[in-house]
Amino acid sequence: MKNIKQQALLCVCTLSLLSACGQSKQLETQTAKDKNPSIWPYVTSEVVVSADIESQVAEVLAEMTIEQKVAQMIQPEIRDITVEDMRKYGFGSYLNGGGAFPNGNKHASVRDWVALAESMYQASVDGSVDGSSIPTMWGTDAVHGHNNVIGATLFPHNIGLGAANDPKLIERIAQVTAKEVLVTGIDWIFAPTVATVRDDRWGRTYEGYSEDPEIVRDYAYSIVRGLQGNGRSGEFFREQHVISTVKHFVGDGGTVKGDDQGDNIDDEKTLFKIHAQGYVGGLKAGAQSVMASFNSWHGDKIHGNKYLLTTVLKGQMGFDGFVVGDWNGHGQIQGCTNESCPQAINAGLDMFMAPTKSWKPLFYNTVDQVKDGTIPLSRVNDAVSRILRVKLRAGLFKKPSPAQRLYAGNSQLMGNKQHRALAREAVRKSLVLLKNKGGILPLSPKQNILVSGDGAHNIGKQSGGWTITWQGTNNTNADFPSGTSIFEGIRQQVEKAGGEITLSADGSFDKSNKPDVAIVVFGEEPYAEGQGDRPHLAYQYGDKQDLQLIKSLKASGISVVSLFISGRPLWVNAELNASDAFVAVWLPGSEGGGIADVLLTDNTGKIQHDFSGALSFSWPNSPTQHVNRFDEELPLFPYGYGLNYSMTDTLVETLNESFDISSSVNEEELLYDVQPKKPWALYISIDGEQKLVKSNSEQLKGLEFRTIDRFVQEDSIQLTLDDAKNAGISLISKHGFAEDLSAYVDSNGYLTFDISVKEGIISRATVGMNCITAVQCRSKVAIPLFKLSDQWQRVAVPMACFENLGARLSHTESPFSIALNGDAKLELSKIALRTSAADTLLVSCN
Numbered sequence: 001m002k003n004i005k006q007q008a009l010l011c012v013c014t015l016s017l018l019s020a021c022g023q024s025k026q027l028e029t030q031t032a033k034d035k036n037p038s039i040w041p042y043v044t045s046e047v048v049v050s051a052d053i054e055s056q057v058a059e060v061l062a063e064m065t066i067e068q069k070v071a072q073m074i075q076p077e078i079r080d081i082t083v084e085d086m087r088k089y090g091f092g093s094y095l096n097g098g099g100a101f102p103n104g105n106k107h108a109s110v111r112d113w114v115a116l117a118e119s120m121y122q123a124s125v126d127g128s129v130d131g132s133s134i135p136t137m138w139g140t141d142a143v144h145g146h147n148n149v150i151g152a153t154l155f156p157h158n159i160g161l162g163a164a165n166d167p168k169l170i171e172r173i174a175q176v177t178a179k180e181v182l183v184t185g186i187d188w189i190f191a192p193t194v195a196t197v198r199d200d201r202w203g204r205t206y207e208g209y210s211e212d213p214e215i216v217r218d219y220a221y222s223i224v225r226g227l228q229g230n231g232r233s234g235e236f237f238r239e240q241h242v243i244s245t246v247k248h249f250v251g252d253g254g255t256v257k258g259d260d261q262g263d264n265i266d267d268e269k270t271l272f273k274i275h276a277q278g279y280v281g282g283l284k285a286g287a288q289s290v291m292a293s294f295n296s297w298h299g300d301k302i303h304g305n306k307y308l309l310t311t312v313l314k315g316q317m318g319f320d321g322f323v324v325g326d327w328n329g330h331g332q333i334q335g336c337t338n339e340s341c342p343q344a345i346n347a348g349l350d351m352f353m354a355p356t357k358s359w360k361p362l363f364y365n366t367v368d369q370v371k372d373g374t375i376p377l378s379r380v381n382d383a384v385s386r387i388l389r390v391k392l393r394a395g396l397f398k399k400p401s402p403a404q405r406l407y408a409g410n411s412q413l414m415g416n417k418q419h420r421a422l423a424r425e426a427v428r429k430s431l432v433l434l435k436n437k438g439g440i441l442p443l444s445p446k447q448n449i450l451v452s453g454d455g456a457h458n459i460g461k462q463s464g465g466w467t468i469t470w471q472g473t474n475n476t477n478a479d480f481p482s483g484t485s486i487f488e489g490i491r492q493q494v495e496k497a498g499g500e501i502t503l504s505a506d507g508s509f510d511k512s513n514k515p516d517v518a519i520v521v522f523g524e525e526p527y528a529e530g531q532g533d534r535p536h537l538a539y540q541y542g543d544k545q546d547l548q549l550i551k552s553l554k555a556s557g558i559s560v561v562s563l564f565i566s567g568r569p570l571w572v573n574a575e576l577n578a579s580d581a582f583v584a585v586w587l588p589g590s591e592g593g594g595i596a597d598v599l600l601t602d603n604t605g606k607i608q609h610d611f612s613g614a615l616s617f618s619w620p621n622s623p624t625q626h627v628n629r630f631d632e633e634l635p636l637f638p639y640g641y642g643l644n645y646s647m648t649d650t651l652v653e654t655l656n657e658s659f660d661i662s663s664s665v666n667e668e669e670l671l672y673d674v675q676p677k678k679p680w681a682l683y684i685s686i687d688g689e690q691k692l693v694k695s696n697s698e699q700l701k702g703l704e705f706r707t708i709d710r711f712v713q714e715d716s717i718q719l720t721l722d723d724a725k726n727a728g729i730s731l732i733s734k735h736g737f738a739e740d741l742s743a744y745v746d747s748n749g750y751l752t753f754d755i756s757v758k759e760g761i762i763s764r765a766t767v768g769m770n771c772i773t774a775v776q777c778r779s780k781v782a783i784p785l786f787k788l789s790d791q792w793q794r795v796a797v798p799m800a801c802f803e804n805l806g807a808r809l810s811h812t813e814s815p816f817s818i819a820l821n822g823d824a825k826l827e828l829s830k831i832a833l834r835t836s837a838a839d840t841l842l843v844s845c846n
Helices: 004-011 015-028 051-062 066-072 083-089 110-125 158-164 167-183 213-228 268-275 277-284 306-316 342-347 356-371 377-393 417-430 459-463 486-497 545-555 573-578 593-599 799-804
Strands: 093-096 137-140 245-249 289-292 322-324 432-436 448-452 500-503 517-523 559-565 581-586 668-673 680-686 689-692 697-700 703-708 716-733 750-770 779-782 793-798 814-834
Touching (some): 066 356, 158 167, 158 213, 245 277, 268 277, 342 377, 448 486, 486 500, 581 593, 668 716, 716 750, 750 799, 779 799
Parallel strands (some): 093 137, 448 500
Antiparallel strands (some): 680 689, 680 716, 697 703, 703 716, 716 814
């Protein structure tokens, strides 16, 4: 029997919504035979159903045209719309993606952010063009503080907060984040991420709190309550609160091989028990929006999965807010494009996230699909009712405009001392001590301390991805006013105590003034989403620069304390062996001083703060132990591990440092087939001039590119050379990130491609794999031209050739390039990495 709240929700449907409610009820009984909706519990939200709000929803809905309704369901991005677009269409919401700023200015002021919010709001309520005065709302990815805005307080990423295991701390962080977001006039946050991560190769591992669904559930409840207010006490959506989003529904943390946007093949019970607990906590606290996930479940994209979005989330779990898509996620559904996807709306998506210029054709196509019945009007009414319900609950119809709200434009609130003090507390509580040989920690600040490593004085690196820019790259310390690097935090305390401190990234020091101890700060470079996907968990496999730094200091008789920056546990056995102490600092954010608070004693030798963090992810015992907690192989450090100063470290210093990672290599990894594969982009070039391929036909003087059919439509490349020199194509990392392809050398792998010379003569041809940012990383191998023909044949170049010629395959930024001289027409297909060279033209390294 349904509880009273569920009954009230079902009965609250007014006459204008009866068809939508009836459809929802019908969907509950139309589940596939292998699905079991009873697995999913009804979640009693602390936000009560209001008959008054439901009446207002029905009243507004009854006056809306189809065009106005569809506009509520479209969410464009600030780089692709104008204020006049908002006035004309009256979008229900809009967003700024990572790296998008008012006026395209990374250094936009608080005033600039508020001005954009105000102008968009005023345009939305101006009914002179579209006839609608429904207020719009602005959504942003404030995932570790208001991380898009320079000067904001940046908290540790979720993986570090999970190690703190402190839900009350999380609620306080959410409250501060909400206030700083409100300073910029924004009213909606795309947080929290509630993925339960099961494979640490996933590039979004650091966005997960834990591999333990209980922590995820409890944190989801706390952060939603901190952002939106306490529904239980009636303090819901006061002036200090924003709308929250639990994301990404559902299963994103459990894809095969940790592939971002990949396929989750867990059974339904596991999907709920492991991957849906964050929604249990978040919906209980009253989360008003849920973001659909990019991933698939057993091959079906979630954005188009009617069973999960409608039958489960809205039906069984009782969610009465709205479901928003992710970045053009609807375009990934079979049969859809970014510009047209009735399947997503019919499946239960309520709002398209439609960045780029695709929003305009999407709007008109959706209007047409509603008018011709492809999308039932009842489904549109349901979607718009949900959006209006949230806006009314959040008070957007009654609140003053963004510029007139309580915190708007208050730059003194952004990144103030109280907020930074909370972030510093969070840093202290997130640190996990993995090794402390002989009790070397805590350190006296009165010593002569050398601070080394490329992460020591780099706030961008310690903050990770989703920091000002999407990937967290191209930032300098100047982009973090009032922020503190790890070195700066240590320096302040050492100098205050009368000690001596030196910053030396490469570990060099004055031999006449030998340090008492060295602190080496190193780890992963910033990344976000799929750019962080890895084939294995070995840190700096094949390129142990940081290990060599630690060993060089040890060889000089200096004790080493290692501070490891990372967005996930990684296999660092060699680094652990070489270090006297080892601390997982995760991605601490802007307040690096919190590390010094734990690492150093005060002036009298007393401990300031002890280590209290414990692993919320178990630590791998090998590079291929991707899922640790339930693996048959015991992890090196189990879930919940963490030393403090009262504990004796018993870790051996003979951890295994060698391991075969060939099992992490795919037999075939396609780089280009129909289109460039993630994360590569395709360029054409001739004699130094380069052009990104954006369509099926591109030209440079002397070179013509077009796609052709081989096995399927437009799956191959045709190049026409007109007496060209150094003409060809290259696959290059979309965001300038290096990929680690060194495992293919250990596996005796090959770079392969299919080629056919249809006409003309090629006088020279070379294939390369490059680190495009450094000349010394480039390598190229000549192709034996006399063996090429007008028939398709596969060419294979041993990966070892490129490495022997100077390519740093652990830092590959271009896995394939071909340079050609001649007057000819040739075709290319199936560019790939393979472990076999059978039936190929094998190229010699000589």
